[in-house]
Amino acid sequence: MTKKLRVKTSKFIDETYKISFKFNGKTYYGYKGDTLASALLANNVHLVGRSFKYHRPRGIMTAGSEEPNAIVQLHKNTSRTEPNVRATEIEIYEGLEASSQNCWPSVNFDIGGINNFLSPLLPAGFYYKTFMWPASFWEKYEYFIRKSAGLGKSPTEPDPDIYEHKYIHCDVLIVGAGISGIMAAKIAAKNGFKTLLVDEKSYLGGSTIYQNSEHFKINNQISSSWLDKEISEIKKIKNLKIKTRTSVAAYHGYNFLLARENLTDHLPLEQRKNKIRQRLLKIRAKKVITATGSLERPLIFDNNDRPGILLSSAVEKYANFFGVACGEKNVLFTNNDSAYETAISLFQKGINIETIIDNREEIDSRLIKEAEKNNIKIYKGYTVVDTSGYKRINKISIMQLSKDGQKVVGSKISITCDCLGVSGGWTPAVHLFTQSGGKLKFRDEDQVFIPNIYSSDQISIGSCNGDFTLDEILLNIPNTLKEFLDLKKTDYENLEVKSSFNKSKRNIWLLPSDKLVGKTKPFVDYQNDATAKDIKLALREGFRSIEHVKRYTTTGMGTDQGKLGNMHALGIISETAGSKMGELGTTTFRPPYTPLTFGTIVGRNVGEYFDVFRKTPIHDWHVKNKAEFENVGQWKRAWYYPKDGENMHDAVQRESKAARDSAGILDASTLGKIDIQGSDASEFLNRVYTNAWSKLAIGKCRYGLMLNEDGMVYDDGVTTRLGENHYIMTTTTGGAATVLGKLEDYLQTEWPELDVYLTSVTDHYATVSVCGPNSKKIVSQIVPDLDFSDENFPHMSFKNAKIGKIKCRVMRISFTGEQSYEINIQANYGKSVWEKCMEAGKEFNITPYGTETMHLLRAEKGFIIVGQDTDATMTPIDLQMDWIVSKKKFDFIGKRSLYRSDTIREDRKQLVGLLTENPDEVLEEGAQIVADIKKSPVEMLGHVTSSYYSPNLKKSIALGVVRGGKKMMGQKLIIPMENKEINVTVADPVFLDRENKKLNA
């Protein structure tokens, strides 16, 4: 470590606690309390990365979250690697490994740096202009762009850390714990408000806490000492919660804010195990106080981006807070008084400071006098016109400004330096305010945007509200908060404040140079390499809207979202275009304020918790019997049961054959079940289904089709009349929740006069479905007291029964075309009933089958699956299901739509069967159907919706929708595939047992 650069001890740095870390493979040392940036600077490392477009060497520029240049990759090639971490924010810990981004092969020798010399070829909009044409070259361009662009590398391994989400409700949320936030927290909490104070830094007190100048005093104490006492006092207040390392990312409507709390990023890796790394706080606050402070502006001059050029306030913070000198020969360049605070700080710490270049000509304040007293040479009315030094600044050239500030005059003076601190004044951090919907106004005196119209219960205080001097801040806060929180008095009445800051400022957005603008590189957006020249070019090319200029030049679009340069971009646009700043507006500040990790956004919802899933009461049996599962809605459904190394096809063929030859058993518990009761239940069903329900006898079942009001098929299922005023409706597995919702909607809003009650009972019953010619023999053993004769218990009827002492409902209904019985029983008995059926069915080779076989069996019968054979454009008529649409009923949902001019078109897509010329050829579901392959362009008539090889029919069968298909029976069509054409014939969609003999066999 270079001894000279670590200066007088700072109380924020623990010099007894030495920490080693690696940067670009080399080991360095720092102390507890250092950020990666401060530790690197103490080691005289300024060059930390390369810029995005020109690959220019870049150094640390700031000391906070606004850093555009010093973004690094942590722990490269490990599961904990993270790109785009700001060196100014990461606190060092033992074992930290960081490396530069956007440079190859190394930060010191970077091949992309050649772009710097090619820069005349890379103006604004270069990517848009060059890579747009010819379109066929895009793939090649993309390869090179992707290789040379991009910031950092994403991890390739799963994230080993734990994240979580937390909801917080409070009366008052204060964002920012600088002097304003601390005062606001004390006022709010002491007056009984449940208060939360958050700050992105690891410490409280903002920039005042390391302010050691006699020039800033509160009640006759140096401002930092006064604030220190306030902080220790608020820590004792019970209804005040303080969270540090917590950055508010987004401010949404209704005072809903998202913040990221960082819990372990400052700890050595081995101490992070089993701890939560980051927490996403979802904060709902009754009132919000934003005290987010302000960001220092850089100055825009030729070559203002070299390593060693920092914000003046950063130079001050590194000296005062971290005890680090950013250089051995420091020069400051300013247009306001802030740099003099820095100069005095450096002087007090014994750091060399000889020269200040000030844009202003006539200046006078106590700060300036003190600087002059300390023999600091001040060039008044001067500007920097150029800098030199490739990997570190070594010289600046300055010239005198003309009276109007538009030109430089006189001769050039050269000054050697290894650090240049710049200050262009301050910009209120209004990002959160604008995110909340607030409207800004432009203040001409000092050229800043400040909060104007609030759209939520919120107030901005301190420098984010444009109060930049200590006396303004301290005098305004008590009055502002009294009004905002409706208080009579605060603890801060009549504070005695001494502030030596003079507010005068000479604002020149783009400083003049002795060279033509086209020959200079005054950077406005450092991360995206957008220069003043690019902005002027965009305006010359006709762009006027600030949002368009932003996209064209990429100004303000990096990970730093232009926190530093946005104001200058606006200023240069307004000057060049001759418009007023206030009228130009600003670009939108989008959340997040600082980037969030994906881990924080996802929280605990990873792995098996990624989504909820539902299991049937028989699920364990399926698992034990090696079922493969498929997701249907949130359900895990048994898909097929492979035996002895069978693949899916073989298993499904075996299951399908067994179900028709002897007996199959299916877990149908996932079907939606809605219990419907009330004196108007029959009338209600009449209105929601297309067919008639009034005459359905008690104990009978009926299949129903439900439409949307637009006439399109929405859901289907069997409903059973259990009693005079009592039905049980089944819905599709995936449609259960939406069907219930829709029925409730109509009952509550359109037909509140109907006496009907709906209850979802899907989870209350397990459903075991046994089908096949031997199903009756099996089920009758399970329910011995029931008369299973066809006379007593015909197809489409139901019986109440008992299995042992347990009541159950047995329905004789079929989705396979085979005789079949469904036992519905209280869910917790489901598995036992299933096992009994398996036992009783042993002699009949009862075969469990899954959803795939169920689909195959119903396709043989031409039964549709809503959502597979239909989308939201199929009417019952399109499905050739005219028989289910009642002609007599006065009305039902969707009826009127069935004879709209569009729905009666004969060339609508209609459901048909498809048989392949070669019976062994199975079509692909989704394949397109055409009539004439030679026609250009080929006309698409429809597509295949369901397709299987039927082991029972020993041929390939398919369902599809074809334009005008109903009238095409027997016609030949073509399915064009990638390397062949398949000939098919349009057929009846019912392939098996059209007369339904099997149901009663």
Place this chain on the structure above:
Amino acid sequence: MFVINCPYCGEREQSEFKAGGEAHIVRPKQPTELSDDQWAEYLFMRKNIKGIQFERWVHTHGCRKWFNVVRDTSNDEITAVYKMGEKPPTNK
């Protein structure tokens, strides 16, 4: 994400609710009497205004009741909630 004051349960997060489109569109009593255009008017046409809108919401993850909301679609400010069947607030 805003907060909705369910007339049956009180203030709850928006995520507990589902929006149901424009309010006060009554299903025609005799759809069969309507021309295609009249039926289409009911079925498809919605105002979708920027500003004060009367709309339907349902407390899906709560009491499952439908009710009406008066919301400014430009800033999500909700100025009134009222039950189904109740008259919309006037002077708004």
